[in-house]
Amino acid sequence: MRRSSWSALFALAISPFLATPVLAGGKALACYQQATMPAVYKTVHERVLVKAASNRVVKTPAVYGYQNRQVLVQAERVSYRTTPAVYQTRHRKVMVRQASIGWEYRMIKGRKTLCKVKHPAVYQTVSERVQVQPASKVAVRHPAVYSTVKEKVMLQPASSHVVSTPAVYKTVSRQVMVQSAKTVWQPVRVKGCKY
Numbered sequence: 457m458r459r460s461s462w463s464a465l466f467a468l469a470i471s472p473f474l475a476t477p478v479l480a481g482g483k484a485l486a487c488y489q490q491a492t493m494p495a496v497y498k499t500v501h502e503r504v505l506v507k508a509a510s511n512r513v514v515k516t517p518a519v520y521g522y523q524n525r526q527v528l529v530q531a532e533r534v535s536y537r538t539t540p541a542v543y544q545t546r547h548r549k550v551m552v553r554q555a556s557i558g559w560e561y562r563m564i565k566g567r568k569t570l571c572k573v574k575h576p577a578v579y580q581t582v583s584e585r586v587q588v589q590p591a592s593k594v595a596v597r598h599p600a601v602y603s604t605v606k607e608k609v610m611l612q613p614a615s616s617h618v619v620s621t622p623a624v625y626k627t628v629s630r631q632v633m634v635q636s637a638k639t640v641w642q643p644v645r646v647k648g649c650k651y
Contacts, residue, residue, distance in 0.1 A: 488641040496635040501627055509623040519612040530601040537596055542589035553578035 555577040562571050 487644050487646050489644045490639055491642045493638050493640055495633050495637040497631045498634050499629050500632050501629050503625050503627050505623060506626050507624040510621045511618050512621070513616050514619050515616045516614060518610055518614040520608055521611045522606050523609050524604050525607055526602045527605050528600060529603045532600040533598045535596050535598065536593045539592045539594055541587050541591040543585050544588045545583050546586050547581055547583050549579045550582050551577050552580045 553575075556575045558573055558575060559570060560573050562569050564571075
């Protein structure tokens with residue numbers, strides 16, 4: 457690098473003399489020719505983004521199932537049953553005629569005789585219908601009636617969650633120019649020119 461700098465300075469210093477034809481034909485002490493120095497490159501490695509990080513929402517639908525449930529078909533109720541009165545036939549003796557004393561004629565030994573006569577009471581058996589038990593109302597309880605039905609129910613509600621995907625990187629290599637190409641004056645060995 458230092459030699460190149462000196463060559464460049466030297467070229468600038470002698471360029472006025474090269475352009476002057478008066479000096480042509482003298483004894484050459486040193487000779488230089490222009491040369492192109494190629495550009496200098498180096499390989500660098502760098503990390504580049506291939507795919508950016510992203511987020512996506514994942515939705516889970518609700519889950520449904522079936523379960524049995526009891527429903528009321530008929531509510532509890534009370535009804536009344538009527539019990540009729542109970543009757544019985546009973547017999548009893550009743551007096552038809554009271555005991556009495558009276559007079560009556562009788563034939564005794566062929567002769568008409570007036571006699572005082574006692575008449576006993578006269579009874580007769582009669583039947584009558586009597587109520588043994590009065591009519592009544594009896595309460596009858598009817599329990600509630602249920603039935604089982606199958607119904608659709610939600611077992612788990614719908615939900616959503618975020619899934620994150622990290623960024624993807626890769627390492628790539630590339631050539632970068634460290635020094636650009638340049639033209640310099642370099643000393644040359646040619647016949648008739650000392651070096």
